[in-house]
Amino acid sequence: MAARKLNLKQKYGHFTRGLDWEPSYQSKDDIFPFAKYEGIKVHDWDAWEDPFKLTMDAYWKFQAEKERKLYAVIDSMAQNNGQLGITDARYLNAVKLFIQGVTPLEYQAHRHFAHLARHLPGAGLRVAAQMQSIDELRHCQTQIHTISHYNKFFDGIHDFTHMHDRLWYLSVPKSFFDDATTAGPFEFLTAISFAFEYVLTNLLFVPFMSGAAYNGDMATVTFGFSAQSDESRHMTLGLEAVRFLLEQDEANVPIVQGWIDKWFWRGYRLLTLVAMMMDYMLPKKVMSWAEAWETYYEQAGGALFADLARYGIREPKYADVAKAEKGHITHQAWTIFYNYTHAAAVHTWDVDDQHLAWLREKYPETFAQYYEQRYLNWRDQANQGKRFYNNGLPQLCQVCQVPMAFTEVDDPTTISFRVSEFGGDKYHTCSDGCKDIFDHEPEKYSQAWLPVHQIFQGNCGGATVPEVLDWYHINQGADNMDYAGSPEEAQWEKWMEGRRPAAPMAAAAE
Amino acid sequence: MPTASLNPGYSGPVRDRVENFGGAQLVYVHWEGHNNFCSAITLPLPPETPFGALTAEILPSLYSVDPDWAEVDLSTARWMLDGEDWQPEAAKGIGEQGVGHKSLIRFWTQPSGRA
Numbered sequence: 001m002a003a004r005k006l007n008l009k010q011k012y013g014h015f016t017r018g019l020d021w022e023p024s025y026q027s028k029d030d031i032f033p034f035a036k037y038e039g040i041k042v043h044d045w046d047a048w049e050d051p052f053k054l055t056m057d058a059y060w061k062f063q064a065e066k067e068r069k070l071y072a073v074i075d076s077m078a079q080n081n082g083q084l085g086i087t088d089a090r091y092l093n094a095v096k097l098f099i100q101g102v103t104p105l106e107y108q109a110h111r112h113f114a115h116l117a118r119h120l121p122g123a124g125l126r127v128a129a130q131m132q133s134i135d136e137l138r139h140c141q142t143q144i145h146t147i148s149h150y151n152k153f154f155d156g157i158h159d160f161t162h163m164h165d166r167l168w169y170l171s172v173p174k175s176f177f178d179d180a181t182t183a184g185p186f187e188f189l190t191a192i193s194f195a196f197e198y199v200l201t202n203l204l205f206v207p208f209m210s211g212a213a214y215n216g217d218m219a220t221v222t223f224g225f226s227a228q229s230d231e232s233r234h235m236t237l238g239l240e241a242v243r244f245l246l247e248q249d250e251a252n253v254p255i256v257q258g259w260i261d262k263w264f265w266r267g268y269r270l271l272t273l274v275a276m277m278m279d280y281m282l283p284k285k286v287m288s289w290a291e292a293w294e295t296y297y298e299q300a301g302g303a304l305f306a307d308l309a310r311y312g313i314r315e316p317k318y319a320d321v322a323k324a325e326k327g328h329i330t331h332q333a334w335t336i337f338y339n340y341t342h343a344a345a346v347h348t349w350d351v352d353d354q355h356l357a358w359l360r361e362k363y364p365e366t367f368a369q370y371y372e373q374r375y376l377n378w379r380d381q382a383n384q385g386k387r388f389y390n391n392g393l394p395q396l397c398q399v400c401q402v403p404m405a406f407t408e409v410d411d412p413t414t415i416s417f418r419v420s421e422f423g424g425d426k427y428h429t430c431s432d433g434c435k436d437i438f439d440h441e442p443e444k445y446s447q448a449w450l451p452v453h454q455i456f457q458g459n460c461g462g463a464t465v466p467e468v469l470d471w472y473h474i475n476q477g478a479d480n481m482d483y484a485g486s487p488e489e490a491q492w493e494k495w496m497e498g499r500r501p502a503a504p505m506a507a508a509a510e
Numbered sequence: 511m512p513t514a515s516l517n518p519g520y521s522g523p524v525r526d527r528v529e530n531f532g533g534a535q536l537v538y539v540h541w542e543g544h545n546n547f548c549s550a551i552t553l554p555l556p557p558e559t560p561f562g563a564l565t566a567e568i569l570p571s572l573y574s575v576d577p578d579w580a581e582v583d584l585s586t587a588r589w590m591l592d593g594e595d596w597q598p599e600a601a602k603g604i605g606e607q608g609v610g611h612k613s614l615i616r617f618w619t620q621p622s623g624r625a
Contacts, residue, residue: 392551403549426612447522456554
């Protein structure tokens with residue numbers, strides 16, 4: 001008798017639940033020790049429906065095809081000096097932030113989804129986590145391969161994993177993910193798969209990838225596209241996982257709501273870095289942060305939370321604050337980086353007239369009134385040979401770890417200072433959102449490794465800035481300081497000089 | 511609400527205990543109206559530091575990169591310590607005038623600032 005071919009559903013069944021078994025000599029609680037302590041109640045794991053029904057064999061085939069395409073593009077870019085096709089060397093600072101800040105998070109995600117693939121009690125969810133774990137490792141690798149090409153020509157990306165663990169601004173993404181991976185499995189799923197991948201990921205990927213396309217960076221566009229079909233799978237996993245938890249038991253609703261509130265705010269604060277990149281680092285702009293926030297959060301997120309209302313879920317707490325701040329945070333973040341460019345592995349620069357005009361147009365209610373004069377002053381100072389750098393070290397938020405530069409929602413000239421007491425010590429936070437997170441779990445956030453405080457404890461290579469920068473592995477005078485006068489600028493100008501058409505004979509004779 | 515954890519009574523090392531700073535305590539200072547300095551500035555200061563040393567040496571070393579600083583008269587500044595109005599005396603140590611570990615000092619000057 002000829003072998004019958006299984007249909008997709010049967011195949012999926014064999015490859016997921018078919019590989020599971022009922023334990024006979026160990027209790028399920030011992031096998032899955034992380035499943036219950038967060039208070040989440042699941043009555044029927046079989047009710048989990050994988051929205052994709054992707055089997056491992058199909059997954060390998062599909063991913064292998066994407067890999068072939070990706071590496072063909074990377075090879076061709078390397079052979080054709082693709083780095084010369086970008087709009088300007090300033091653009092590369094967006095890529096630097098990406099590899100320093102985001103790529104290590106892909107690796108962390110790989111590791112923690114592998115953990116979930118072992119520890120979630122349902123076979124369907126475990127298989128989904130397994131695939132996502134492999135996806136994340138692939139994203140990390142493809143990003144490293146892409147960016148390694150730029151590393152041959154530009155500064156600041158030569159030691160990104162080391163920098164990720166040490167630099168003050170990279171503690172923002174690092175601590176975000178450390179927070180998630182030290183939470184239980186269901187909080188992690190809500191944090192990463194739902195709040196970040198589903199609600200906020202478009203704000204990370206679309207601006208980066210569109211920004212790359214607008215600015216001639218085909219390599220980044222290519223890994224972006226290669227990751228995108230995975231991202232849509234991850235987003236759906238996030239939404240389905242949250243729905244599953246909400247449907248399993250009413251008691252899960254307030255727990256999940258608390259996580260949505262927390263991780264919306266954590267993710268939003270993390271995105272400040274991306275927001276700044278969009279408004280300040282792209283020579284050719286895609287859209288402003290405020291426009292991106294309106295499209296990808298206010299509209300898309302509004303519809304999502306309207307849909308989840310039937311489970312008793314409301315919009316994240318402080319979404320209104322994020323909305324109210326959208327005309328401010330990018331200028332405040334650029335101010336941070338401009339202040340501390342001497343201690344960063346990215347460049348900043350004075351904002352030119354064309355860029356000022358764009359900012360005035362995109363931020364008619366805030367830019368001219370609150371920020372433009374600051375930039376004009378800085379430009380004056382730089383023109384007098386006194387480029388402004390901050391000689392002190394910033395106060396950091398205990399939770400998001402961003403320097404405390406954010407202002408009161410109703411008063412953009414006053415820094416928003418919040419403070420909590422715990423165990424006889426003070427803890428400062430940048431906002432009601434971060435203060436709530438601290439107050440909910442002070443025993444967790446009182447352990448935060450705040451880069452500025454670590455420097456003053458003597459744990460970062462020495463007491464002087466050059467010693468600390470050595471400890472960061474910042475190549476001083478190349479990776480850091482203003483773009484104007486940097487070796488990178490000089491090199492770029494030289495390359496561009498070589499590519500400009502020669503002056504016509506008549507002009508040359510004059 | 512305590513952190514949900516596998517083992518009851520979860521806690522960890524408090525990383526920024528005052529003992530970890532070699533005799534200093536952390537103090538944050540912020541010059542209001544001058545957000546060109548992106549945030550408050552963190553300083554490790556022994557509690558014996560006279561307030562006068564803060565105004566005569568430390569603050570100028572931080573803020574004189576702003577041209578406004580040259581016109582500032584700190585003797586007329588308004589001070590706030592941890593959210594309360596504060597009238598510090600130059601000769602006394604900051605510790606004996608209420609500045610503790612991770613205290614926040616904010617001050618307002620004339621001219622009030624343009625950035």
